[in-house]
Amino acid sequence: MLQLNFSPFPVIQTPRLFLRQMTKSDAPEILFLRSSNEVMRYIGREKSKTIADAEDYLDKIAASINSNNGIMWAITFTGSPEKLIGYIGYWRIVPEHYRAEVGYMLHPDFWRQGIMKEALTALSAYAFNKMGLHSIEATINPGNEASARLLESLGFVKEAYFKEDYYFNGAFHDTIIYSLLQRNLIHG
Numbered sequence: 001m002l003q004l005n006f007s008p009f010p011v012i013q014t015p016r017l018f019l020r021q022m023t024k025s026d027a028p029e030i031l032f033l034r035s036s037n038e039v040m041r042y043i044g045r046e047k048s049k050t051i052a053d054a055e056d057y058l059d060k061i062a063a064s065i066n067s068n069n070g071i072m073w074a075i076t077f078t079g080s081p082e083k084l085i086g087y088i089g090y091w092r093i094v095p096e097h098y099r100a101e102v103g104y105m106l107h108p109d110f111w112r113q114g115i116m117k118e119a120l121t122a123l124s125a126y127a128f129n130k131m132g133l134h135s136i137e138a139t140i141n142p143g144n145e146a147s148a149r150l151l152e153s154l155g156f157v158k159e160a161y162f163k164e165d166y167y168f169n170g171a172f173h174d175t176i177i178y179s180l181l182q183r184n185l186i187h188g
Contacts, residue, residue: 002095002132004068010130012073014122017115018081019073019088021065022058026074029084030054033105042141043105044168061089069093075106075119085110088119090127090136098134100127116150124154128182138178151178 012019022030033039034048034057048054064070072089076082086106093100102123106116127133138156140147152158156178164172 002093002098004093004095004131006065006068006071009065010071010126012122012126013078014118016078017118017122018076018078019119019122020076020081022061022072022074022084022087024055024058025082026084027051027054027058029107030057030087033086033107036108038108039105042144042147044141044166044173064091070100072103073119073123075115086116086119088116088123090123090131092137098132099137100131100133101137101139102127103138111146117153120150120154124180134182136180138180140176140178142174142176148176148178151180154180155184156180157184 009021011021028051031048031051031054034054037047040047048057061070061072065072070089070091070093072087072091074084075086075088076084086104088102088104090100090102102120104116104120124136127136136156138147138151140151142161157180158176159179160177162175162177164174166173166175
């Protein structure tokens with residue numbers, strides 16, 4: 001079975017990005033992301049309303065990292081690592097199956113610039129080479145075509161389409177499951 005240890009926190013660098021641990025000082029940016037109608041459009045979760053909501057979210061992430069049940073990185077630019085522009089990480093880690101679900105969110109000012117592709121490429125390599133995962137799962141709303149294109153560009157394959165399997169905000173929603181096997185990793 002997979003044995004994970006996220007201490008010390010693994011910092012990841014790419015040509016443009018510096019992926020670091022999130023801190024309470026990131027709460028204003030987290031609040032923006034998690035309260036934005038545009039950003040949360042395809043996320044079936046309640047939006048954050050206050051800075052306390054954002055801090056609670058950061059506390060949950062910290063607890064998950066401390067218990068080695070999940071890990072989330074702040075996405076920043078190499079030249080300004082203090083300014084969070086998004087986040088990415090693994091949650092719903094299933095150690096006995098060497099599998100985890102990836103999740104990500106990016107400020108709309110930085111959409112369509114290849115930033116999430118760069119971050120997800122680095123995190124896929126980290127998952128397979130450092131964490132020891134065999135597969136990565138991504139669950140998306142079928143309407144989120146940008147996320148589907150991103151996943152497919154990195155070799156993720158559509159595994160399933162579930163009809164009305166998710167209830168949120170008074171309605172049932174569909175979900176698509178993508179996955180990437182270690183042997184199918186594409187370096188974008």
